[in-house]
Amino acid sequence: MPEKSTHRVTLRPVQTELTAPAGTALRDLLFAQGVEFPCGGQGRCRGCRVHVLEGQVSVNDAQRDRLSAEELAQGWRLACQCALEDDLVIELRQWDAAILVDESPFAFHPRPGLGVAVDLGTTTLVAQLLELSTGRVLAVRTALNSQARFGADVMSRVDFGAAKGGEQQLRDLIRQQIGSLIEQLVFASHVPQDEVTDVVVVGNTVMHHLFCGLDIEPLSRYPFESEQLGLQTFHASDLGWRVSHQARIRFLPCLGGFVGSDLLAGILATNLSERDELNGLVDLGTNGEIVIGNRQHILCASTAAGPAFEGARISMGMRAATGAISEVRLEDHTLSCRVLGNVEPQGLCGSGLVDAVAVGLELGRIQPSGRFADGVSNWELAAPVVLTQSDIRELQLAKGAIAAGIRMLLNRFGSSASELKKLYLAGAFGNYINRASAQRIGLINFPSDRVEAAGNTALLGAKLALFLPEGEDGSFANLRQRTEHVALNADQSFQDTFVEEMGFPQSTYA
Numbered sequence: 001m002p003e004k005s006t007h008r009v010t011l012r013p014v015q016t017e018l019t020a021p022a023g024t025a026l027r028d029l030l031f032a033q034g035v036e037f038p039c040g041g042q043g044r045c046r047g048c049r050v051h052v053l054e055g056q057v058s059v060n061d062a063q064r065d066r067l068s069a070e071e072l073a074q075g076w077r078l079a080c081q082c083a084l085e086d087d088l089v090i091e092l093r094q095w096d097a098a099i100l101v102d103e104s105p106f107a108f109h110p111r112p113g114l115g116v117a118v119d120l121g122t123t124t125l126v127a128q129l130l131e132l133s134t135g136r137v138l139a140v141r142t143a144l145n146s147q148a149r150f151g152a153d154v155m156s157r158v159d160f161g162a163a164k165g166g167e168q169q170l171r172d173l174i175r176q177q178i179g180s181l182i183e184q185l186v187f188a189s190h191v192p193q194d195e196v197t198d199v200v201v202v203g204n205t206v207m208h209h210l211f212c213g214l215d216i217e218p219l220s221r222y223p224f225e226s227e228q229l230g231l232q233t234f235h236a237s238d239l240g241w242r243v244s245h246q247a248r249i250r251f252l253p254c255l256g257g258f259v260g261s262d263l264l265a266g267i268l269a270t271n272l273s274e275r276d277e278l279n280g281l282v283d284l285g286t287n288g289e290i291v292i293g294n295r296q297h298i299l300c301a302s303t304a305a306g307p308a309f310e311g312a313r314i315s316m317g318m319r320a321a322t323g324a325i326s327e328v329r330l331e332d333h334t335l336s337c338r339v340l341g342n343v344e345p346q347g348l349c350g351s352g353l354v355d356a357v358a359v360g361l362e363l364g365r366i367q368p369s370g371r372f373a374d375g376v377s378n379w380e381l382a383a384p385v386v387l388t389q390s391d392i393r394e395l396q397l398a399k400g401a402i403a404a405g406i407r408m409l410l411n412r413f414g415s416s417a418s419e420l421k422k423l424y425l426a427g428a429f430g431n432y433i434n435r436a437s438a439q440r441i442g443l444i445n446f447p448s449d450r451v452e453a454a455g456n457t458a459l460l461g462a463k464l465a466l467f468l469p470e471g472e473d474g475s476f477a478n479l480r481q482r483t484e485h486v487a488l489n490a491d492q493s494f495q496d497t498f499v500e501e502m503g504f505p506q507s508t509y510a
Helices: 026-031 061-066 069-074 146-150 154-163 167-189 205-212 261-270 350-363 389-412 427-432 435-440 457-465 475-481 494-502
Strands: 006-012 016-021 049-054 076-078 088-091 114-120 124-131 136-144 196-203 232-235 248-251 279-283 288-293 298-303 324-331 334-339 378-382 385-388 422-426 451-455 483-485
Touching: 026 146, 061 076, 069 076, 114 167, 114 457, 124 167, 124 457, 136 146, 136 167, 146 154, 146 167, 154 167, 154 205, 167 196, 167 205, 196 205, 196 261, 196 457, 205 248, 261 279, 261 288, 261 422, 261 451, 261 457, 261 475, 279 389, 279 427, 279 457, 288 389, 298 389, 324 350, 324 378, 334 378, 350 378, 350 385, 350 389, 350 427, 350 435, 385 389, 389 494, 422 427, 422 457, 427 451, 435 451, 451 457, 475 483
Parallel strands: 006 088, 114 196, 196 248, 279 422, 298 483, 422 451
Antiparallel strands: 006 016, 049 076, 049 088, 114 124, 124 136, 232 248, 279 288, 288 298, 324 334, 378 385
């Protein structure tokens, strides 16, 4: 009997039914359903683990390395390593993730037409349609970055683009996706598409280069610097977008190295460059970006924090989505976990990871070195979710890089933590993290009253930029001239500072 040319895949618990040709990679099929592939589909992690309830799915060596014999026998598989060879029933964790948007009021000078602000993140996309005469937000759309199937972090994207010749594929994917989001915004708002006259996009340096079709090879090797960091301007007709052909699309300039236009937008949003006092802005993501400065001078840097803050490379890590433990605290000397969606726990997101380690330090279960005090290999938070020794190590690497970067920029200013008026935490992780827990693990070495969650400063800054003068001779150029990029990887003292910051504090601020 000949093999079927197509197969049906039923996803539970939502009962979604898909049909695809035999041989289709499950990675391609399931990414659109919210399954993530943190290692870019290389079989190096367990982030795309799915439970096959019915049907045959082959097992390869990569799966035998990452999954136990018991898990394999129960039907667990790594989706990135499988192809469709049978009708399947698959149980998924539902990635009902909240993506941070922005509803902050702001001052502006009215102008005609409609504008779109886009925050192009490594993991997520947010786009808002604005009425430029009133500043009113007409519609919002969010999505997971379609490039994420090629890796969760920026260096996975760089590797795929530079080493594997995928630059054009990544460019086309993200251009098409943003164009589609803009079409959805226009449709939802019942406005003529030719009234969209201006689009501002912000993102990190890798997103900037991939969207704009710039060579990312220099970002793949030391000293990780590119000479193509400036403002990039297109017309809708260049990108095939269904808005006015003369609509102007601007991808704002980067500040240097891996410090992108998302941080430039953050400076605009927090008004950091117009303040007399010294202030800081930190975007906690896979690529930690840091700004310290005032109206006289601004220092910026990036540091490879790794994806621990987003739940990747954590044994049971996941994004802040349904089923994720997002908070861990002590209540009457008993461990209490909050699970997003009020369902059974399925994994641990970044904020929950920080909380868990902070609580472990307070209980004495985790030593300042990061080792479990009683020599165990894991700690059950809420069955079946456990915190492992390697999870703590991943957090130490991430928090050590951020804390070292902040400390070194302050040193360059000849200042100390006590002289910083305010530290703004940008992005979704910065918005949801427990500041006391971040302080307890030494991620943010500042009293809590000087740390402020600033929300999606990249999106707010992009909206502000819709009303700023065009071109490098305007506000962008002025801001860049006052900003100095510090290449931490070229500073001989960084490694020593990083090692010093990897340990956890003995105690917290009073």
